[in-house]
Amino acid sequence: MRPSIAIALVLVAVAHYAHLTGAAGPKVIIVGAGMAGISAGKRLSDAGITDFVILEATDRIGGRIHKTKFAGLNVEMGANWVEGVGGEQMNPIWTMANKTLQLRTFFSDFDGLSKNTYKEDGGLHPEDFVKKRIERADEVEESGSKLAGTLHASGRDDMSVMAMQRLNDHLPSGPSTPVDMVIDYYKYDYEFAEPPRVTSLQNTQPLSTFKNFGDDVHFVADQRGYESVVYYVAGQYLKTDKSGAIVDPRLKLNQVVKEITYFPSGVMVKTEDNKVYRADYVMVSVSLGVLQTDLIRFRPQLPNWKIVSIYQFDMALYTKIFLKFPKKFWPEGPGTEFFLYASGRRGYYPVWQQFEKQYPGSNVLLVTVTDDESRRIEQQSDNQTKAEAVEVLRKMFPGKDVPDATDILVPRWWSNRFFKGTFSNWPIGVNRYEYDLLRAPVGRVYFTGEHTSEHYNGYVHGAYLAGIDSAHILINCAKKNMCKYHVQGKYD
Template identity: 75%
Template sequence: MNPIWPLVNSTLKLRNFRSDFDGLAENVYKEKGGIYGRAYVQKRLDRLDEVEEGGAKLSAKLRPSGQDDMSILAMQRLNNHMPNGPASPVDMILDYFKHDYEFAEPPRVTSLQNVVPLATFRDFGDDVYFVADQRGYEAVVHHLAGQYLKADKSGDIVDPRLQLNKVVREISHSGSGVAVKTEDDKVYKADYVMVSTSVGVLQSDLIQFKPRLPAWKILSIYQFDMAVYTKIFVKFPRKFWPEGKGREFFLYASSRRGYYGVWQEFEAQYPDANVLLVTVTDEESRRIEQQSDNQTKAEIVEVLRSMFPGEDVPDATDILVPRWWSNRFYRGTFSNWPIGVNRYEYDQLRSPVGRVYFTGEHTSEHYNGYVHGAYLSGIDSADILIKCAQKRMCKYHIPGKFD
């Protein structure tokens, strides 16, 4: 079982809903209005599934080291005989939904061997749930923290060891210990340090390591991808989109791949909220982060008026645009395993450097990019550190690149 599921569903009882993708073939909108026929879209979806099945068989035959790995796009070419991948608006949006909507980067970037079959779906099933709870998904983090940090009667963490709103700018390390310096010039000394920032932050200049991390470590950090995945919430004065069973998700088949393509309505989750969610990724995310919210709002309304030409689509009254890429504490949303990175570089990515240890979703062996990956990698990294600190088992073995 996914270790996060019992926390969400049983322990915290966070309000959540199964995402209903079953009617997707009936909800693909043309660029200038109208809906594609269900039979046609289903045929294209079935072909995509056939290609992915072929990719799974091919992936299983590749050597475990990763030296034979290829991109998902290369696999698609082998199975689909499309020289440049999906090209029609329908094929592009279905391809985007299958891959970018999951990994936040296109098939030409993503590693076949590490995502086909996808370990999360293979191990835990492919049902997806949306948390729609006022406590927020962060309630999971607070619950876990409350198991080992002091909390008051209301459950708020009050442990003096926890230092919030401290920006780490420098980590000095030697054979005898570490010193962590924050932006307010405070210094914290310890025997070891665990660095749990995103790989995007590690790729930035936010934290300086003294002495510098070795070349092999820096290279492994730079070779991984920090993807950008943006869920934009848009509020309207009234509904104008279809609702009901099989209508939760709908797609916009633009001739511009990834342009406001995947939509979700919230009739069940937030009744009468009149809110739509549209997801963009990668270059579109970066472009949108650099423009004003009003400009993004205008683009979204223009797309919706193209999708629903027979409806009186009003102007949006509010919008929420996350800016993960611009935020110096994230520099992206989650990691994606790119083509060219094999198990060797991954082992280097999570390997400690002296008394400096690393953890985070990007160090999860099978579930990078997911919350359960972050959770499980935290346990693994802590185990590696504890073995060194308490049992003097400090040697971390990295198999050769092609072992």
Template identity: 80%
Template sequence: MISRMTAIALMVVLSMAQYASLATTPGPRVIIIGAGMSGISAGKRLSDAGITDLLILEATDHIGGRIHKRNFAGVNVEVGANWVEGVNGGKMNPIWSIVNSTLKLRNFRSDFEYLAQNVYKENGGLYDEEYVQKIIDRANNVEESGEKLSGTLHASGGGDMSILAMQRLYDHQPNGPATPVDMAVDYRKYDFEFAEPPRVTSLQNAVPLPTFSDFGDDVYFVADQRGYESVVYYLAGQYLKSDESSGKIADPRLKLNKVVSEISYSSAGVTVKTEDNSVYQADYVVVSASLGVLQSDLIQFKPQLPEWKIVAIYQFDMAVYTKIFVKFPKKFWPEGKGREFFLYASSRRGYYVVWQEFEKQYPGANVLLVTVTDEESRRIEQQSDNQTKAEIMEVLRKMFPGKDVPDATDILVPRWWSDRFYRGTYSNWPIGVNRYEYDQLRAPVGRVHFTGEHTSEHYNGYVHGAYLAGIDSAEILINCAQKNMCKYHIQGKYD
């Protein structure tokens, strides 16, 4: 008997085979949905291959997607992606070369080595450095044990477990990190990276993390007034026409404020409809909408996507990572070497834990950044900014009881989860998935192709993952359109 996994793999090959007689002209028409990093990256690769009859439909009024700056307190801050993660290793992170060498964006290496000196008690004052360091060392040792275990697990993902299960295994704690300091250290190590807690994050896909194994352990914070989005504009400028005076993209092939509502596809081509009742036709479509959008009802596919594709889409998590910027009339927090990052060790896990001050990045701005994720992000998005500001002020006054902590004068709270064009910030790999599910997520359905950071097997959730995913998905389309190689093979999960 044929196993269910093998049967699904065969279905994908057969569904692609029926489209083998695709357009043989050297320049098929392609619609790209979404002008974020993956969409723009895919467009560049297609253009480089001679496929220049492109149309990019972007739902918002700008390109860049989740790489986006906003003016706050007189400076441009990044409400989305902020770091180049994975630098100074064996391989060159492709985003780092653009940021640091080509565009020369202002960036600063983030140093978390001093956290033991900067963990605040729930009701004020600092924890003893030696006490915190022992907890950090223990967490690192447990992670090293988990890394060794991860390397022994079968590639199918059948033996995978949560990071929390691994912690229980090696730390001999029935419930994992439980004290305020344990939780704060754990949150900074895992939630701050994956935007979801260790209880739902895959050990096999996260420990060790390919981004750092491949590109290096260093991370650099981009704090340039041109914005991190300059990287996307730079890539777009390689194939889209720009206005000579303003430098802005002014190519008729890029259409902003075009919200795609329906994609119809058949062996003859694709038809894309937008909410303003515009209709566009092409030979192929590349969907670079976020995983959160694919899991919503914003875009209707006609016919409905096959079951194996829908299951793959819903099998992955769309996490929420919220960076809250707060402006004050004066500084009251410590500055200097080793003081950039500090933690609030609340008895409530994930409650305004990770803080960052900007002495170097935005001097004189008097701005703090606090990061929340997952359930706290969703909760905060549902309340007013004034309520969030009040909670933050209460936390800060507890942290610094002997200081004159003035009321915040402004606050910026991004709402990625509530935004129908994103429905979250980036994907997280759940327990038990491997290349099989990834291949299904990335696989085309006839003339409908898919890309996005969520389709990056090794670097999902990262800017470089989105960039490389755009290239990879474009290659699949190029092979089909130009070489008549339209069969996309998905190896069985246990093969």
């Protein structure tokens, strides 16, 4: 390249940079209006940083907390439970849901599973037999918690949950019977959306959510939706009308961010409709799944350490399938809310829930699948899924007149380019060091989301607390000039 051309290009770059840094615009751009992004906005606002915009790709706030109409009800496509209630510490989400908003919630009692585990070809497995298998699995889990407490904090000695089971001589050849498979699935996949062979022992045993906040979980069945918690947080700093709808011009919906350019003294964000937003900082609150795609291009490319940290974590998939029937054919009464299908195919329509209390008279069932089954189901028609689920129910209840389902709701979080999954799962060997790298800012680009919550990833309260934590890091830089983010060595 000739020197004159090189100088000209430098002058163009300098002119563009001067235009960027001198442009009027919000001090902060928040990308994403899920719980973490909305929580971060409130923390910034509380600190006096109110000059910001929130760019949300969809036509609503809430992210993976999303109610939708189904069979005359509002049901939750994503997050449905407040998990971690009844302990010494108060879960902040439970405070808002239960005390402030007084949402209609129901305690979820799983103690009746031993008498509600169905055979693959119909009828119930003997209660005593199932109870003994569950008790054995509980013993092994408790032993795993004790073992996890002895491992080095760096994660260098971490192992899979499955490896821990083998060390305890539990299912030494793997869960080979249908009953052992469905119990194993209920204990691990149903919570983490991935199987024990890929789930970290150290990061899940014991689980901080239940250790700190309590063992109880409460199902949100309020027709206002679980997302009303997000709207409550947003309403504390975003302008609303008399109906409670957000009318604040700083919230911009249907703005799909495609590019984030960052400079030493500012950032520039471009959207798919060719709008350009400029600011001093940007807070990226999109899901881990989105970060692992090319939906958003970073310019310059994120440093290697950041890219590696993003791909060291898993974006799991948890699918709640709702089915509407013209009549009931399943047991009702105390201890029958949850029931299991012990199939010879692990994870095949395994965990069921009826809504006698939550949605009385609705004739609606919920079945949960995860991981590979979720991906398989997302790629087939709803009619195919409906036929499979009804076939399973007819096998479970051979003496009953099981009608065809009249309606079905199949969320497709994995196929949705704005989410690419439901929540993060920390794999084997990942610990505080990798978490610090995942959360760490890159220049003026900050990161938040449930995946950046060191102790509560995958949970609504994790997203809420992560938004506060990441905003605090930005505030320290913007207001106190404390911009260096220290990552302690992995083995320090």
